[in-house]
Every structure is written in C-alpha cells, then in structure tokens.
Amino acid sequence: MDDNMTxxxxxxxxxxxxxxxxxDNLFENNIEFEYSVKDKEKEAVVEYSExxxxxxxxxxxxxxxxxxxxxxxxNPKILFVSPMPExxxxxxxxxxxxxxxxxxxxxxxxxxxALTSLIKCPVxxxxxxxxxxxxxxxxxxxxxxxxxxxxxxxxxxxxxxxRRSGDMDSVFRKRKFSVNSTPVFCTYSPLxxxxxxxxxxxIWEDLQFIASFLExxxxx
Numbered sequence: 001m002d003d004n005m006t007x008x009x010x011x012x013x014x015x016x017x018x019x020x021x022x023x024d025n026l027f028e029n030n031i032e033f034e035y036s037v038k039d040k041e042k043e044a045v046v047e048y049s050e051x052x053x054x055x056x057x058x059x060x061x062x063x064x065x066x067x068x069x070x071x072x073x074x075n076p077k078i079l080f081v082s083p084m085p086e087x088x089x090x091x092x093x094x095x096x097x098x099x100x101x102x103x104x105x106x107x108x109x110x111x112x113x114a115l116t117s118l119i120k121c122p123v124x125x126x127x128x129x130x131x132x133x134x135x136x137x138x139x140x141x142x143x144x145x146x147x148x149x150x151x152x153x154x155x156x157x158x159x160x161x162x163r164r165s166g167d168m169d170s171v172f173r174k175r176k177f178s179v180n181s182t183p184v185f186c187t188y189s190p191l192x193x194x195x196x197x198x199x200x201x202x203i204w205e206d207l208q209f210i211a212s213f214l215e216x217x218x219x220x
Contacts, residue, residue, distance in 0.1 A: 068121075068122065070115055076114040076145060076148070077108060077113060077147075078147065078214075079115075079141070079142065079145060079150045080113060080114070080115045080116070080153060083117065083119060083153070083189065084117050084120075096190070106207050106210065106211040116138065118131055118134060142179075150183070150185070151186070151187060152186045153190070155167070162177055168186065173205075185213070186206075
C-alpha cells in the first residue's frame with residue numbers, strides 16, 4: 001500500500017472514530033431523513049453523504065473535527081447553497097434561526113428544502129482553490145437530489161457558481177439564472193444578516209421574488 005493510500009485509510013478511520021465519539025448520526029441510519037433506505041434513490045443520497053464526510057482531497061480536512069451535516073431531502077423545492085460551514089455545522093445557531101425564519105416566511109418547511117455548502121469543511125476564508133476541489137461534491141448533490149430550484153447564499157458562492165463579478169445588488173439579486181438547467185436565485189447569507197441587520201429589507205425582497213417564481217411554477 002503506497003503512502004497516499006495509507007494516509008487516506010488512516011484519515012477515514014479517524015473520521016469514523018470521531019463520529020462515534022461525537023455521536024454523529026451520519027454513520028448510522030439517520031432518522032433525520034425519515035425514509036427507509038430500501039428506496040434506492042434515497043439510499044443513494046445517504047451513501048453519498050457518507051462518502052463526502054470522509055473526503056480527504058485537500059488540507060482542509062485536517063482541521064475538520066466533525067462533518068457539517070447537510071439537509072439532503074430528495075427532490076426539494078429549493079436547494080440552498082452556503083459558501084462553507086460556519087463551524088461544525090453549516091450555520092451557527094443564530095444564522096440557523098434566521099434561515100428557518102426565511103423559509104417559514106415563504107411557506108416552506110424543512111421537508112421542502114435541502115441545504116448544503118459549496119466548500120464542505122470549515123475554513124478560515126472562502127477561496128477559489130478550495131471551491132474548485134469541492135465543486136464535484138456539489139455537482140453530485142445536484143444530480144442526486146434533483147432540486148427544482150437553487151438559491152445561492154452570499155457573494156462568494158454566487159460569484160463562483162455563476163462566474164460573474166460584481167456586488168450583490170447590481171449583479172445577483174432579483175435575477176433568475178440557470179445552472180445545468182436548474183433555475184438559480186441569489187441572496188445574502190444568514191451570516192451576512194448576523195453581521196449587518198440593515199440587510200433585512202433586501203433579503204425580504206429577495207425571498208418574495210423567489211416565492212413568486214415558486215408560485216408560478218406550482219400553478220402551471
């Protein structure tokens with residue numbers, strides 16, 4: 001066994017050991033998904049989650065203490081994509097509180113949505129180099145989940161995914177884009193709101209814009 005394969009095996013074992021110690025349900029039949037793994041489509045989502053949680057393609061995995069668990073409901077009305085985990089979870093408790101207020105405001109529930117991050121491990125700052133390594137994971141999530149719509153959260157992930165430069169107001173907000181034939185919208189991230197409460201108005205406008213699109217789709 002060569003050195004790279006040995007390291008891969010070792011890191012994978014460490015991840016699984018830490019998951020057990022932290023009682024991480026990613027390595028069990030997680031009731032969060034609320035379905036039987038006998039369903040092949042949904043079973044593939046669970047298997048994918050297990051694969052990505054033990055990824056060691058870059059140095060970022062060395063600072064990962066536990067995998068930031070996404071919400072992987074198949075066929076969601078919206079797949080929300082954040083830039084990266086805010087720590088051991090995709091959102092901090094305050095960001096998470098804001099996020100669920102957002103989806104409630106447009107009459108969605110946890111079962112209606114999926115939530116993931118472009119960069120899968122907690123990192124100090126967003127970088128194109130790390131996103132380039134992680135982008136195949138997001139592509140696999142899109143293929144497996146088949147979301148009806150995607151919402152990109154924040155400047156970094158919006159710029160990267162849509163390959164456009166410019167600020168949120170002039171380039172990304174209140175516009176419909178497309179990624180692999182999936183309609184895509186952009187707004188600020190919950191962390192942006194934590195750092196700047198003045199964004200409440202713009203975010204509300206974005207949510208109404210997205211909700212109008214979802215309503216039109218349901219009426220067709």
